[in-house]
Amino acid sequence: xxxxxxxxxxxxxxxxxxxxxxxxxxxxxxxxxxxxxxxxxxxxxxxxxxxxxxxxxxxxxxxxxxxxxxxxxxxxxxxxxxxxxxxxxxxxxxxxxxxxxxxxxxxxxxxxxxxxxxxxxxxxxxxxxxxxxxxxxxxxxxxxxxxxxxxxxxxxxxxxxxxxxxxxxxxxxxxxxxxxxxxxxxxxxxxxxxxxxxxxxxxxxxxxxxxxxxxxxxxxxxxxxxxxxxxxxxxxxxxxxxxxxxxxxxxxxxxxxxxxxxxxxxxxxxxx
Amino acid sequence: xxxxxxxxxxxxxxxxxxxxxxxxxxxxxxxxxxxxxxxxxxxxxxxxxxxxxxxxxxxxxxxxxxxxxxxxxxxxxxxxxxxxxxxxxxxxxxxxxxxxxxxxxxxxxxxxxxxxxxxxxxxxxxxxxxxxxxxxxxxxxxxxxxxxxxxxxxxxxxxxxxxxxxxxxxxxxxxxxxxxxxxxxxxxxxxxxxxxxxxxxxxxxxxxxxxxxxxxxxxxxxxxxxxxxxxxxxxxxxxxxxxxxxxxxxxxxxxxxxxxxxxxxxxxxxxxxxxxxxxxxxxxxxxxxxxxxxxxxxxxxxxxxxxxxxxxxxxxxxxxxxxxxxxxxxxxxxxxxxxxxxxxxxxxxxxxxxxxxxxxxxxxxxxxxxxxxxxxxx
Numbered sequence: 001x002x003x004x005x006x007x008x009x010x011x012x013x014x015x016x017x018x019x020x021x022x023x024x025x026x027x028x029x030x031x032x033x034x035x036x037x038x039x040x041x042x043x044x045x046x047x048x049x050x051x052x053x054x055x056x057x058x059x060x061x062x063x064x065x066x067x068x069x070x071x072x073x074x075x076x077x078x079x080x081x082x083x084x085x086x087x088x089x090x091x092x093x094x095x096x097x098x099x100x101x102x103x104x105x106x107x108x109x110x111x112x113x114x115x116x117x118x119x120x121x122x123x124x125x126x127x128x129x130x131x132x133x134x135x136x137x138x139x140x141x142x143x144x145x146x147x148x149x150x151x152x153x154x155x156x157x158x159x160x161x162x163x164x165x166x167x168x169x170x171x172x173x174x175x176x177x178x179x180x181x182x183x184x185x186x187x188x189x190x191x192x193x194x195x196x197x198x199x200x201x202x203x204x205x206x207x208x209x210x211x212x213x214x215x216x217x218x219x220x221x222x223x224x225x226x227x228x229x230x231x232x233x234x235x236x237x238x239x240x241x242x243x244x245x246x247x248x249x250x251x252x253x254x255x256x257x258x259x260x261x262x263x264x265x266x267x268x269x270x271x272x
Numbered sequence: 273x274x275x276x277x278x279x280x281x282x283x284x285x286x287x288x289x290x291x292x293x294x295x296x297x298x299x300x301x302x303x304x305x306x307x308x309x310x311x312x313x314x315x316x317x318x319x320x321x322x323x324x325x326x327x328x329x330x331x332x333x334x335x336x337x338x339x340x341x342x343x344x345x346x347x348x349x350x351x352x353x354x355x356x357x358x359x360x361x362x363x364x365x366x367x368x369x370x371x372x373x374x375x376x377x378x379x380x381x382x383x384x385x386x387x388x389x390x391x392x393x394x395x396x397x398x399x400x401x402x403x404x405x406x407x408x409x410x411x412x413x414x415x416x417x418x419x420x421x422x423x424x425x426x427x428x429x430x431x432x433x434x435x436x437x438x439x440x441x442x443x444x445x446x447x448x449x450x451x452x453x454x455x456x457x458x459x460x461x462x463x464x465x466x467x468x469x470x471x472x473x474x475x476x477x478x479x480x481x482x483x484x485x486x487x488x489x490x491x492x493x494x495x496x497x498x499x500x501x502x503x504x505x506x507x508x509x510x511x512x513x514x515x516x517x518x519x520x521x522x523x524x525x526x527x528x529x530x531x532x533x534x535x536x537x538x539x540x541x542x543x544x545x546x547x548x549x550x551x552x553x554x555x556x557x558x559x560x561x562x563x564x565x566x567x568x569x570x571x572x573x574x575x576x577x578x579x580x581x582x583x584x585x586x587x588x589x590x591x592x593x594x595x596x597x598x599x600x601x602x603x604x605x606x607x608x609x610x611x612x613x614x615x616x617x618x619x620x621x622x623x624x625x626x627x628x629x630x631x632x633x634x635x636x637x638x639x640x641x642x643x644x645x646x647x648x649x650x
Contacts, residue, residue, distance in 0.1 A: 049309070084455050090393035091377070091385045110385045113373015115312035116392050120455035127309050128373065130302030135373040219458045228454040229391050232470055236394065236444060243440045247340055251432055254342035 002081070002202065003102035003147060004169035005156055006176055007074055009207040009214070010187065011163035014042075014056055014072035021158035022054045022076075025143060048075065050127045050138040054155055061209040071209040073216075074155070074164065077125045077140035078194060079104045079202035084225030088120035093137075102169075102202045103142035111137055122198050122220040142202065169202065176206050199224025282624050289621020292614045293370060301373070304614040310602050311609035318597035320367030320619055322449055323590050324360055325399070326473070329481030330488070331357020331406055332435075332442040339435040346511055348504045351413055351639045352492055353485045355630065358406040361399060363626045370618060391451045398445035405438045416646050417637040424646065446477040453596055461600030463542050463551045466533045469596075475526045480589040482519040486512050486582035492640055495631075499640040513570050516578040519585060520566035527559045547600060554595065558588025 022028070028051050033044040043058040054076035061071045083104045086094045093111040097103045106126075113135055117126045129135035143153035151157070152166040165172055173195060180188040187208040194204035198220045205211070212218045296304045307314050334353035337343045369375040381387065381396045409431065415424035450473030453460050466472070493500050493508055534540055542548050562585045569577035598609065634640060 047309075087389050088392065088455055090381045090387040090390040090396055092387040093385070110377075110380060111374065112377045112380055113375075114371075114392060115373070116390070116452065116455075118309070118312040119452075119459070122458055124310060128301075128312060130300055130305075130307060132300045133298055135300060217458065221457070225455055226389070228457060228467075229451055231467075232448070232451040232454065233389070233391065233394070239443060240440055243443060244436065247336075247436045247439055251340050251436065254340065258342060 001101065002169045003100045003142075004079075004167065004172050004202040004204060005153065006165045006167075006172040007203065007205045008163050008165070008176075008179065009071060009073055009205060009209070011161045012056070012072040012074060013161055013163075014058065014070065015160070016056050017158040017160060018074055018155035018164065019052070019054055019056055021154040022140075023052075025146070025154035026053060026141070028053065048125065048127060050129050053077070053138070053140040057215060059209070059214050061213055063209075069209075071207070071214060073205070073207070073214045075215075076155070076203065077104060077142065078123050078198070079140075079142050080198050080225070081200040081202065082198075082224035082226050084120040084122060084198065085117035085126060087226035087229065088116045090114070090116070097144055100147045103144040103147065104139075105141050105144045106137055106139060108136045113137075120225065122217060122225065169204075172204065176204060180206060196222040198222070199227075282628055285617075285621050285624045286628075289618050289624075292618050292621075295614075296370060296618075301371075304612065304618075306609055306612045306615065308607045308609060310605040310607050311598075313597055313601070314609055315598065315611040315615045315619055316367055316371040318594050319590070320371070320622060321364050322593040322597055324364035324367065325446065325449060326477045326480045326589055326593060327484050327586065328357040328360025328364070329442065329446065329477040330485040331360075331409070331481070332438045333478055333481035334485055335409060335435045336439050339432045340439070343514075345507060346514070348507050349485055349489050349511055349515075351410070352489060352634070353481075354406060354409050355413075355633060355639055356484065356488050358403070358410050359626050359630055359633075361403050361406060363622050365399070365403070366625075367619070367622050391448050391454070394448045395445050395452065398441045398448065402438060402441040402445065405434050405441060408434045409438065412646075413637045413639055416643040419645075442477070443474060447471065447474040449473055450596075456601075459602045460596055461547055461603055462537065462539050463534075463547060464592075464596045464600050466537050468529070468533045468536065472526070472529060472533065475522065475529060476589055476592065479519055479522040479526060479585060482515045482522065483582040483585040483589075486515050486519075486579060487586060490579050490582075492634070496634055496640055499634060501641055504640075509573075509575055512575065512578055513573065516566045516570045516581070519582070520563050520570065523559055523563035523566065523585065527555060527563060530555050530559070547603070550595070550599075554588065554591055558584065558591060562588065 023030070031045045031049065031051050035042060035044070041058050041060070043056070045052055045055065048055050054074060057073045057075055059071045059073060060068050062068050079102055083094065083096055086096050086104060088094075091110045091112055093107045094117055095105055095107065097105055113128070115128055115137075117137060118124070118128060126137045126139045128137055143151070143155075146153060156164040156166040165175065173192065176192045176195075180190060180192070189207055189210055191211065192204050192206055193211050193216055194201040199222060205216070207214065292304050301307060305314060305316070330353040334346055334350050337346045338350050369378070372378070377384075381393050382400065387393050408427065411427045412424055412431070415421075415427055447470035450469040453465070453469060454467070457465055489508060489512070493505055534543075543552060562581045565577060565581040565584070568574070569581060638646070
């Protein structure tokens with residue numbers, strides 16, 4: 001059974017209680033912020049960082065009647081079912097946990113700081129401490145330390161409107177579908193972001209505004225990312241075996257030709 | 273060491289690079305680089321590592337020509353090609369040490385925590401193994417220098433085996449460097465992203481290796497004139513023409529592979545965009561043009577044209593690697609990356625250190641010349 005979260009963006013009021021709870025639980029330092037730092041207006045800080053694992057984005061969305069609404073979207077690591085970052089890490093510093101299943105966690109004691117996980121993540125989640133002499137990667141942990149004790153993540157616990165639901169992934173998918181398809185006004189976009197994205201993620205979203213307008217990457221596809229390199233990696237032993245055989249054979253072939261040529265030369269010399 | 277203009281400039285470049293590296297290790301990567309959260313790899317990976325490995329491919333290319341294909345006359349460029357390869361890889365690792373957040377954990381993928389599902393793991397192992405293989409391939413020159421006959425005999429015996437191991441390792445990590453980017457389908461520009469990228473990297477490494485050997489041997493024979501036997505210098509022209517011919521065929525293959533890549537990925541329509549123009553510049557001016565120039569130069573025995581074309585090809589491969597890793601990478605990012613002057617300075621310092629080391633070795637060991645007591649040795 002896999003643990004997951006469902007965020008119903010129609011219920012988010014932008015209070016940022018989840019952001020504060022995340023900072024408190026993970027003991028993350030504050031960031032100097034300013035209003036209108038980016039087009040997000042009151043969105044603060046402007047982006048996820050090494051000090052901010054989760055962020056409520058502020059999006060101004062025009063509805064069908066031409067009225068501009070604020071739609072808030074809580075962002076953090078998506079905790080992919082088959083994470084690209086885990087398949088990228090050469091020292092297993094990133095791990096998809098088994099018990100409970102769901103979180104993608106980071107082991108600081110193993111990381112080399114190569115930053116390949118940042119290249120690999122389609123959601124641009126892992127952040128690197130460029131300002132430190134001994135740097136680490138920082139990202140949302142899905143509160144693995146809380147989940148181990150049977151607690152829900154700090155952000156979900158703090159959400160007072162029930163916009164963040166925590167539970168079993170398949171059950172949350174049922175909730176999401178029933179909300180989308182039984183809504184009297186049919187206000188939801190008919191899409192559960194995260195159901196299939198990048199092969200499926202533990203964090204999923206339903207919304208009444210199009211996901212592309214909320215800054216969600218729409219080009220990530222549905223293929224689990226590790227598959228992009230598995231063909232190549234699978235071919236490696238084949239190439240080693242084939243090359244070893246072919247090249248050794250070729251080496252003997254050339255050597256034999258040289259020997260034969262030499263023999264012929266000595267034979268002609270003898271005859272002559 | 274004599275005081276010459278080259279030595280003075282090299283000394284200054286090395287000191288500047290050293291000071292920047294002290295800052296980098298005491299204050300973090302952010303203090304000296306322009307890297308940011310959206311562009312985690314910059315000049316040091318794009319040039320020092322990706323180009324460094326590709327341009328060091330001459331070692332395995334010439335070694336297989338001599339040891340496996342029996343092209344004995346290419347022996348005159350063998351040792352310098354292997355030395356260039358060995359130093360190339362060595363300084364790739366040096367450059368990587370500056371870029372890694374925690375370089376003291378370099379042995380971790382080997383001995384502590386083995387992430388074998390990662391392409392990077394493959395790269396790490398193969399570069400480490402190939403560095404060892406190249407040292408073995410170069411060791412006869414070292415043993416001749418210190419005149420240790422027994423060791424020389426043993427080292428010469430394993431050359432063919434080492435060469436086969438070297439080709440296997442090179443095939444895999446040259447292509448693996450391309451395969452690294454398979455995990456970034458939304459970030460590498462679609463004109464450069466392709467499932468065939470490992471093949472592109474491997475084939476272009478052969479071309480880069482051939483061109484670098486032409487380029488390097490031209491310079492070596494000029495700079496280290498006193499080292500080179502006049503008879504060998506005569507032969508160099510013939511070998512250069514052979515290398516040029518091979519590079520011409522390689523470039524033609526590579527050009528068509530890239531076209532097939534476009535067809536396979538269905539990205540023809542992107543050729544009309546500004547990045548499409550840049551892509552066409554890469555494959556027409558830096559792939560197809562040198563292909564014809566090599567062919568023309570070889571046919572007319574125009575040595576300076578062949579040598580110029582080698583340089584053009586090398587530049588083209590550098591552009592290709594940078595297009596994938598830096599220039600076309602995350603092109604829609606809110607923060608675009610351009611290297612800081614300090615990143616350039618460190619890169620230049622590493623290249624300088626490579627050249628100085630090359631000179632130090634060539635002036636002492638039998639690389640360009642043959643050791644009179646070991647004439648039979650390869």
